[in-house]
Amino acid sequence: MIRRRVAAHAGSRTSVRNVQDLATGGGYRRGMTSPTLNALSIVTGDMAASIDFYKRCGLVFPAGAEQEAHAESRAGDLRIMFDTRAVVESFTPGWSAPVGGHRMALAFECASPADVDRTHNALMDAGYRSRHAPFDAPWGQRYAVVADPDDNPVDFYCALG
Numbered sequence: 001m002i003r004r005r006v007a008a009h010a011g012s013r014t015s016v017r018n019v020q021d022l023a024t025g026g027g028y029r030r031g032m033t034s035p036t037l038n039a040l041s042i043v044t045g046d047m048a049a050s051i052d053f054y055k056r057c058g059l060v061f062p063a064g065a066e067q068e069a070h071a072e073s074r075a076g077d078l079r080i081m082f083d084t085r086a087v088v089e090s091f092t093p094g095w096s097a098p099v100g101g102h103r104m105a106l107a108f109e110c111a112s113p114a115d116v117d118r119t120h121n122a123l124m125d126a127g128y129r130s131r132h133a134p135f136d137a138p139w140g141q142r143y144a145v146v147a148d149p150d151d152n153p154v155d156f157y158c159a160l161g
Helices: 047-056 085-091 113-125
Strands: 004-010 013-019 039-044 070-075 078-084 106-109 129-136 141-147 153-159
Touching: 039 047, 039 085, 047 070, 047 078, 047 113, 078 085, 113 129, 113 141, 113 153
Parallel strands: 039 078, 106 153
Antiparallel strands: 004 013, 070 078, 129 141, 141 153
């Protein structure tokens, strides 16, 4: 069993606990790397509508993706995966969509503050709903939020000045 000491600071006291080998339920074995975030999954009620929306946001999909129950795009090294509700229900019996607010939001960086406005306006012209019109945020970004076809918030931003 591999053990290493991990100090946890609690006020002025320091406590030490052992982090054990993965086989015994703790940490990673020597030589193993930590997991790498490389994908984000979005559950959709309408694949064609979602593909149309995210194409307008700059994502690229293979031809015919609108007809599939699972579709993928890439944003740099990140895979963006779309699954229909039926796909998720097929391996998670009893699954239901979250209610009462969003659990996460995607954010697209734009090249300029004017591009934030243009992107927001183009999506409004295409019939999508604005959650927040473009504004200069107190944290130093031009910011706008649009709802995707499943009512997930999608942010568009760019640093000011």
